[in-house]
Amino acid sequence: MASPHDLFDEMADRLPVGLFTFRICTDGAFAFDYLSPQAARMLGVSAEAVVADAGIAFAKAHPDDLPAIIRGSVEAHATRLPYRMEGRFHTPHGLRRLRIESNAVRDEDGASVWHGVLSDVTELRRAERDLAQAQRIAHVGSFTWHAATDTAELSDEMCRIAGMAPGSPGPTMAGLEPFYTPESWVILATALGKAVATGESYSVDVDMVRPDGTIRHTVAAGEVVLGADGRVESIHGTVADVTEQREFLARLDETQRAEMLGRLAGGIAHDFNNLLAAINGYADFLVGSLLPGDSRREDARAIKQAGLRAATLTRQLLAFGRRLTLQPEHLDIGGVMRELLPMLTGVAGETIDVALHDEALEAGEIVMADRGLVEQAVVNLVLNARDAMPTGGTIGITLDEVVVEAGHPGLRPPAQPGRFLRVAVTDTGSGIDERTLRHVFEPFFTTKEPGHGSGLGLSSVEGSMAQSLGFVTVESAPGQGSTFQLHFPVVAHDAADRPAVVPVAPADADDESDAPGGPGEGDAKPFHRVHVLVAEDEAAVRSIVTRTLRAASYEVTAVALPEDALAAAEGGLHFDVLLTDLMMPGIDGHDLAVRLTRMHPGLPVVYMTGWSSDEVFASGLIPEGTPFLGKPFDRDQLVHAIEIAAGRARAVIPAI
Numbered sequence: 001m002a003s004p005h006d007l008f009d010e011m012a013d014r015l016p017v018g019l020f021t022f023r024i025c026t027d028g029a030f031a032f033d034y035l036s037p038q039a040a041r042m043l044g045v046s047a048e049a050v051v052a053d054a055g056i057a058f059a060k061a062h063p064d065d066l067p068a069i070i071r072g073s074v075e076a077h078a079t080r081l082p083y084r085m086e087g088r089f090h091t092p093h094g095l096r097r098l099r100i101e102s103n104a105v106r107d108e109d110g111a112s113v114w115h116g117v118l119s120d121v122t123e124l125r126r127a128e129r130d131l132a133q134a135q136r137i138a139h140v141g142s143f144t145w146h147a148a149t150d151t152a153e154l155s156d157e158m159c160r161i162a163g164m165a166p167g168s169p170g171p172t173m174a175g176l177e178p179f180y181t182p183e184s185w186v187i188l189a190t191a192l193g194k195a196v197a198t199g200e201s202y203s204v205d206v207d208m209v210r211p212d213g214t215i216r217h218t219v220a221a222g223e224v225v226l227g228a229d230g231r232v233e234s235i236h237g238t239v240a241d242v243t244e245q246r247e248f249l250a251r252l253d254e255t256q257r258a259e260m261l262g263r264l265a266g267g268i269a270h271d272f273n274n275l276l277a278a279i280n281g282y283a284d285f286l287v288g289s290l291l292p293g294d295s296r297r298e299d300a301r302a303i304k305q306a307g308l309r310a311a312t313l314t315r316q317l318l319a320f321g322r323r324l325t326l327q328p329e330h331l332d333i334g335g336v337m338r339e340l341l342p343m344l345t346g347v348a349g350e351t352i353d354v355a356l357h358d359e360a361l362e363a364g365e366i367v368m369a370d371r372g373l374v375e376q377a378v379v380n381l382v383l384n385a386r387d388a389m390p391t392g393g394t395i396g397i398t399l400d401e402v403v404v405e406a407g408h409p410g411l412r413p414p415a416q417p418g419r420f421l422r423v424a425v426t427d428t429g430s431g432i433d434e435r436t437l438r439h440v441f442e443p444f445f446t447t448k449e450p451g452h453g454s455g456l457g458l459s460s461v462e463g464s465m466a467q468s469l470g471f472v473t474v475e476s477a478p479g480q481g482s483t484f485q486l487h488f489p490v491v492a493h494d495a496a497d498r499p500a501v502v503p504v505a506p507a508d509a510d511d512e513s514d515a516p517g518g519p520g521e522g523d524a525k526p527f528h529r530v531h532v533l534v535a536e537d538e539a540a541v542r543s544i545v546t547r548t549l550r551a552a553s554y555e556v557t558a559v560a561l562p563e564d565a566l567a568a569a570e571g572g573l574h575f576d577v578l579l580t581d582l583m584m585p586g587i588d589g590h591d592l593a594v595r596l597t598r599m600h601p602g603l604p605v606v607y608m609t610g611w612s613s614d615e616v617f618a619s620g621l622i623p624e625g626t627p628f629l630g631k632p633f634d635r636d637q638l639v640h641a642i643e644i645a646a647g648r649a650r651a652v653i654p655a656i
Contacts, residue, residue, distance in 0.1 A: 012036040018043075018118035022054075022102070024077045025111045030054055039118045044092040062088035062095065069100075077112045080104045086121065097122045132156055139241035143170060147232050150174075161218065161241045163210030181207045181215065188220060196232050199224045208239075217246045272310070273610030273631035274538045280307040280632050281544030311632055328468070330366050330491060331374065333421055334358045334399055340375055344382050344397070351392030354382070360400040367421050367488040369468050374423075374488075377461045377472075381425040381484045384458070388429025388482065398424040401490065410473035410487070414466060420487040427483075432476035440474060461486075530646045533575040534558040535565045535592060536608075537584045541631070545579070545608075545638065552639045562587035569599055577645045582609035582621055582628065590621045604645035608633070 012019050018039025024030045031054050040047040043060050050057045061069055065087035076083040083102045088095050102116025132155065134140075141158025145151070152170025159166050162179055173192070177185050184206035191202040203221040210216065222237030286300035337356055345354045378397070385395045399421070406417045432440065441462040461484075465472045469489050476482035532554050536542035539560070546558045557573060559565045562584055569575075578596055580589040587595075593605040607628035622628070629641055 009037060013038055016119075020102075020116055020118060022073075022114045022116065023107075023111050024073065026109070030073070032057065033113070042091060042096075042098065042118060042120060043089060060089045060091070062090070064088075076104060076114070080106065080112060083114055083116065096120055097125050136160075139244075141239045141241075143237055143239070145170070145173065145235045145237075147234060158239055161216055161239055162208060163212060163214070179208055181209055184208070191220075192222070192235075195222060195224050195235065199226055199232070216241050217243045271610065274541050276307055276311050276632035277610075278538075278540030278544050280304060280311070280634065281548060283307055284635060285544075285547070307632070328368050328370055331369050331371055333365070333367055333369075333374065333423060333488065334361050336371060336374055337378070337397060337399060337423070340378065341397075344379065344395075347379060347382055348386050348395055352386060352389055352395055353393075354395045354397070356397050356399075358399040360398075361421070362401060365401060365421055366491045368491045369470075369488055370464070373464045373468065374486075377464065377486055378423065378425065380458065380461055381486075384484075385425060385427035385429060385482070388427055388431075393428040395428075396424075396426045398422075398426065400424075402487070404487065410471050410485075412466070412471055414469050415471045415487070415489070416469070419490040420470065421490050423486040423488070425484050425486075426481060428481045431478045431480045432474070432482055433478050437474065437476060441472075529553060529555045530577060530642070531555040531557070531575040532577045532579050532642060533565060533568070533573070533596075535560075535562055535578070535580040535584070535589065537561065537581060541581075548635050548638055549579075549642065552635075552642075554642065561585070562589070562592040565592055566595060569596055576604070577642055578603055578605045579642065580605065580607060582607045583611060588621055604647075606641050606645050 013036065015036075015038060018041075019034070019036040020039050021033040022030070023033055032050050035045075035047040035050050035057070037047060040050065043050075043057060045056055045060065058066065058069070069085055069087050072083060072085045075081075082104065083100065085100045086097060087100075089098050091098075097120070099119050099121045100116060101119070102114035104112050104114050107113055136157050139157070139161070141161045142155045143158050144153045146153075150172045152172075154162070154164070154168065154170045156166040158170075159168050171179065176188070180188055187204050188206050191204045194200065195202045201221070201223040203219065206218055206220055208216045208218050219240045219242055220237065221240075222235045224232055225234045225236060227233040283300055283304035287297060287304060290297035290300060337358065341354065341356050348354050382395060402420055402422050404411055404415075404417055404420050408417070411417065441458050462472050465486060465488075470487045472487070473485045474482065475485075532549055534542060534545055534549070534556055536545060536558070537560055542558050542560065546556045549556045557568060557575060559568065562580075563586060565578075565580070566587075578593060580592055582589040584592075589607055589609075593603075593607075597603045597605070607622065607626065608631060609628055610631040629637065
């Protein structure tokens with residue numbers, strides 16, 4: 001029959017852990033009274049040898065961990081407290097992390113005796129490291145709340161999400177409130193209360209507030225663990241930091257909304273521009289047909305001015321949707337700003353000083369941009385600056401050149417890293433708070449009272465800058481004024497030396513004719529009557545185009561449908577230029593041009609449309625870069641386009 005000692009060894013050998021008894025005598029001598037076979041195998045030693053010489057076991061410890069193991073033993077001997085220690089040991093299976101757990105007793109001689117357990121926690125610690133890494137990568141922290149002590153254990157990632165140092169003790173249940181926004185605390189407290197009362201799990205979207213005041217958007221989920229008595233023993237849960245995902249989705253949603261609004265703006269602009277072409281055209285004829293001093297003349301001028309303002313609004317709508325038909329040209333921004341300065345001074349008012357600083361700008365720096373866009377953007381910024389300084393102040397416009405590298409916070413596609421000419425508009429006004437700054441470029445967002453702002457000014461600036469391959473940034477703080485910076489890509493000098501093009505697009509807002517008898521009636525006539533075939537389905541536009549060209553001594557045949565134009569050509573009508581709307585019911589303008597040029601090779605064609613260049617070229621109706629007249633256009637733009645097509649003017653119609 002086996003001895004009790006042998007039976008104990010056999011039983012201990014079946015355990016997944018090793019057992020030991022360790023003694024420290026009053027004179028400081030130490031020894032192992034017992035080492036189980038499992039413990040001996042874990043260390044790769046003989047139990048008998050370790051009992052004879054305890055130093056054999058200690059020699060297995062990693063040199064870097066041995067001092068802490070010995071120090072812990074000495075402290076435990078002095079305090080008689082439980083001994084808990086982990087360290088790396090050289091074993092037959094390589095370097096392994098072993099955990100020592102033991103409780104002390106004192107024998108009759110005063111020696112400290114520890115009965116303990118030796119366990120291999122290598123895989124456990126590796127799994128914990130993998131879990132911590134996975135939590136860090138996924139931004140998901142974990143916690144365990146113990147009901148008996150009202151204490152919580154937090155993973156390192158949970159501490160990071162909360163803005164706490166790794167290893168920090170978790171708050172009590174009542175101490176959670178400061179970690180959440182007031183609205184989110186109500187949501188979380190309600191979910192926790194229900195979970196404790198019913199034992200059900202929970203998952204809620206809540207916003208955490210870090211000690212530094214920053215807010216993190218999180219999804220908190222927990223599961224209740226019940227004890228044998230049916231009461232809540234603990235709650236295990238996770239907190240996922242979804243801040244970046246929410247911000248990305250918000251930006252995506254904003255982009256999609258802007259795209260949707262941009263498409264809507266483009267559709268509205270098509271019909272609106274047709275109406276404006278007729279309104280502005282007839283207003284021109286009215287102004288020109290009434291003598292100075294006639295009160296009706298001022299009424300007609302007011303109609304024209306209203307039409308021009310409406311055209312500006314359409315331009316803003318298209319700009320924020322990045323569907324503006326641009327008129328790019330090589331510009332000396334310094335020269336443009338110097339010419340614009342008197343107007344800006346008038347816009348700002350008598351109580352505000354406007355100063356231009358272009359000393360840092362190298363002479364001759366050229367950008368490729370739409371002059372009207374540049375002027376409109378700066379005027380918008382000056383108007384906003386004026387509104388921020390109701391009691392007066394200073395506006396500084398600074399021009400310089402900067403090199404923007406990849407990673408610049410304001411650089412967004414389609415803008416690319418490189419050299420930019422920067423136009424900075426700085427005011428000494430009230431400034432903008434951080435919350436408002438996040439929305440200043442959103443369409444229709446405004447802090448002005450109803451009726452005092454459309455909310456399109458800054459959004460149109462951002463959209464048109466992007467369409468010009470540039471970008472806009474803003475810096476501001478309450479009480480410290482604001483600085484808006486327009487960045488235009490600099491054109492290489494060799495490109496700037498090429499001849500400028502003559503744009504064909506809507507006229508500037510101040511262009512109008514006051515000549516008695518109607519626009520163009522006193523102008524020089526063409527060398528011979530050029531016959532223009534006009535195809536336009538909008539009756540009002542067809543009428544004003546016909547009248548304008550006839551007033552300029554062109555012969556005109558106007559039709560409403562492409563089929564009528566084809567029938568006229570097949571019937572033997574001779575004409576020199578085709579002027580056609582691009583989008584018409586049935587046959588579109590480009591198809592009409594193709595068919596007519598087959599009948600009359602070399603026939604000059606001028607397209608006109610109320611759509612923007614993006615919609616036109618995206619539709620595939622005409623090849624990218626084909627020039628066209630953007631509605632609304634004025635008499636000079638229309639006549640000049642026909643003169644170019646008929647070979648009567650030496651100019652280049654750019655792709656716009």
